[in-house]
Structures are given as structure tokens and as C-alpha cells.
Amino acid sequence: MEKQWEVASHPKVWHPKSIEEAWTLKQTLCADGVFVAGGTLLRTQWENGIAPFPAHLINVSGIRACHELSFSPEVLILGSGMPLQYARENERIKRHLPLLTEALRSVAAPAVRRLATIGGNIASRLGDALPALLVYDADLIWYDGAKERREKLSDWLRLSESAKPPEARLLIRVELPLGHPPLADGETRAGEQAFQPEISVYTKVGRREGFTPSVVTIALLGRVSASGHIERLHVAAGGGQTVPLRLEAVERACRGEKLDRRLAEEVYAQVLEEFQPCGDRFASADYRKRTAANLIAAELWRACKAHDEERE
Numbered sequence: 600m601e602k603q604w605e606v607a608s609h610p611k612v613w614h615p616k617s618i619e620e621a622w623t624l625k626q627t628l629c630a631d632g633v634f635v636a637g638g639t640l641l642r643t644q645w646e647n648g649i650a651p652f653p654a655h656l657i658n659v660s661g662i663r664a665c666h667e668l669s670f671s672p673e674v675l676i677l678g679s680g681m682p683l684q685y686a687r688e689n690e691r692i693k694r695h696l697p698l699l700t701e702a703l704r705s706v707a708a709p710a711v712r713r714l715a716t717i718g719g720n721i722a723s724r725l726g727d728a729l730p731a732l733l734v735y736d737a738d739l740i741w742y743d744g745a746k747e748r749r750e751k752l753s754d755w756l757r758l759s760e761s762a763k764p765p766e767a768r769l770l771i772r773v774e775l776p777l778g779h780p781p782l783a784d785g786e787t788r789a790g791e792q793a794f795q796p797e798i799s800v801y802t803k804v805g806r807r808e809g810f811t812p813s814v815v816t817i818a819l820l821g822r823v824s825a826s827g828h829i830e831r832l833h834v835a836a837g838g839g840q841t842v843p844l845r846l847e848a849v850e851r852a853c854r855g856e857k858l859d860r861r862l863a864e865e866v867y868a869q870v871l872e873e874f875q876p877c878g879d880r881f882a883s884a885d886y887r888k889r890t891a892a893n894l895i896a897a898e899l900w901r902a903c904k905a906h907d908e909e910r911e
């Protein structure tokens with residue numbers, strides 16, 4: 600039976616103007632205070648009785664330090680308070696990080712995306728932006744009360760999968776390297792020139808075409824040499840209540856391998872072994888696992904054919 604929570608009738612809403620102030624409020628209020636950004640996810644959790652309605656809301660959407668958007672030749676900085684719709688419409692993000700744009704396009708609808716933030720999507724640990732951010736090798740910058748703390752998104756997601764729940768921290772921004780997957784030795788990128796990987800895929804499978812929760816979401820980003828060998832490949836999968844993760848065994852198995860039908864078949868089997876999704880009343884774990892394996896193997900096969908056609 601679902602847990603029923605007592606609803607606080609008059610929650611107090613705090614509007615800190617700095618990360619330090621928000622942090623101090625959280626330390627003072629402890630479990631009674633919850634960070635809220637767009638409130639779009641929290642709202643559904645309160646309505647469905649998944650989370651208690653807190654006595655105090657700490658509204659982090661007014662903190663200017665969390666609204667940064669900047670590019671350098673090496674890195675894109677995306678503030679945690681950035682609304683999803685704003686990020687989705689940004690032309691430079693689209694040029695350099697098309698998988699992120701595609702991921703954001705798949706989240707809810709514009710009205711929700713105007714309120715919903717990158718930080719809320721990440722902190723939920725289930726957001727559809729996560730597989731794209733994972734293959735782009737994103738770093739998270741947190742505030743821990745004393746200083747900024749940098750952590751790989753993939754490490755944080757793995758940690759939060761473990762028995763110990765992650766401590767409450769304030770996410771300030773996300774940093775995405777722009778030479779992904781990392782540039783080959785000696786390779787450089789000129790100015791605004793966007794990096795064009797040979798494999799670049801984001802796919803969200805839901806139970807209908809649009810405005811749908813994900814059953815399975817995958818992202819792939821990789822480089823293929825002129826001889827048709829995979830130089831680097833980043834693969835992430837998630838969906839439903841499954842925390843998205845990088846499929847590191849699959850990535851290792853592909854590195855240096857010839858991109859061909861045999862590899863696609865091997866990857867299919869490897870994904871079945873490595874990806875451990877949760878089942879729910881909409882789709883079983885087995886269905887999600889096979890869907891992810893099919894999607895990933897099919898994308899590698901597609902990349903193989905594209906490579907062959909280009910060389911004909």
C-alpha cells in the first residue's frame with residue numbers, strides 16, 4: 600500500500616539569494632526543508648504520495664550563481680537553475696551537444712519545460728537528460744557548505760545506487776567537456792567548430808510518441824576510425840525508475856574493435872548482461888533490458904552501414 604503523508608497546510612517558502620544562504624537554511628531545517636527549483640517533479644511526488652509535503656521549501660531558482668551559461672573552447676557550463684526549455688532552444692548547445700538538445704526535447708511539454716530545471720532533472724536521478732549528460736562525461740559542481748566540490752556525474756549516480764543514500768547537497772552547475780569523447784592525442788578543435796562524432800544517438804522509448812515517461816532511454820557517442828574500428832564509445836542506458844548509468848563493460852568490449860555485424864551481436868548479449876533495469880506495472884525488467892539491447896545493437900549496425908556507404 601502506498602504511504603500516505605500528512606500534508607503541511609502552510610509550508611513556509613524561503614527565497615535565498617546565494618548558495619551559502621540556501622545551504623545554511625538546509626542545515627538549519629534538515630529534513631523539514633527541501634530544495635525546490637521548478638517544482639515540477641516534486642509536485643507529482645507530493646500528489647502521488649511518494650514524498651511528504653515538507654514544512655519548508657527552499658526555493659533555489661532565484662540564486663544567480665545557478666543561472667550561468669557559458670562556453671569556452673573546452674567546456675560548456677550550464678547552471679543548475681537553467682530551465683530545460685531555455686537550454687533546449689539554445690543554438691550553441693544544439694551545435695555542440697545535440698544529444699542534450701534531443702534529450703530535453705523529449706522531456707514533458709514546453710509548459711513544463713519552462714519551469715523545470717537542469718538541476719532538478721539531475722537531482723531526481725531519473726531525468727531523461729541524464730543519459731545524454733552521461734555520454735558527454737559531465738561533471739557536477741556541488742556546494743558542500745565550505746567549498747565547491749567536483750564530481751563525475753557517472754560516479755555520483757553509481758554512488759546513489761548503493762545502499763547508502765546520497766547526502767543532501769546543493770547542485771550549482773554542470774560542466775561538459777566539448778571535445779567528447781575526449782579528443783585523440785594531439786588533436787585540437789578550432790574555435791566554434793563543432794565536434795562531429797561518427798556515432799551520436801539519443802533515443803527515448805515510451806508508451807506513446809510524445810509527452811511520455813520513458814520505458815528505456817539510451818545514448819551513444821563514439822568515434823570510428825577510417826578503417827572502421829571503434830576508437831572510443833560512450834554508452835548509457837536508463838528508463839522508468841532505473842537510474843541511468845554508463846555501460847562500462849560494453850564500452851570496454853567495443854574499444855578497438857571492428858564495427859561489424861559480429862560486434863553488434865556481441866554488444867546485444869553484453870547489454871543483456873550489464874544493464875539491470877527495474878520493472879514496474881508498465882514494463883517488465885526483461886522487456887526493458889531487451890529493448891535497450893536491441894536499440895544499442897541496432898545503432899551500432901546502422902553506424903557500420905553508414906561507414907561502409909561513405910567509403911564506397
Ligand SMILES: Cc1cc2nc3c(=O)[nH]c(=O)nc-3n(C[C@H](O)[C@H](O)[C@H](O)COP(=O)(O)OP(=O)(O)OC[C@H]3O[C@@H](n4cnc5c(N)ncnc54)[C@H](O)[C@@H]3O)c2cc1C
Nearest residue numbers: 636637638639640641707715716718719720722726727770
Ligand atoms: C507532466 C509532467 C511530465 C514530465 N515528464 C518528464 C519527462 O518526460 N522526462 C523527465 O525527465 N522528467 C519529466 N518530468 C519531471 C520533471 O519535470 C523534470 O525531471 C524536471 O527537470 C525537474 O526539474 P524541477 O526544476 O522542476 O525539479 P524540482 O521538482 O524542483 O526538484 C526535483 C528534485 O531535485 C532537487 N533539486 C532541485 N534543484 C536542486 C539543486 N540545485 N541542488 C540539489 N537538489 C536540487 C529537489 O530537492 C527535488 O528532490 C515531468 C513532470 C511533469 C509534471
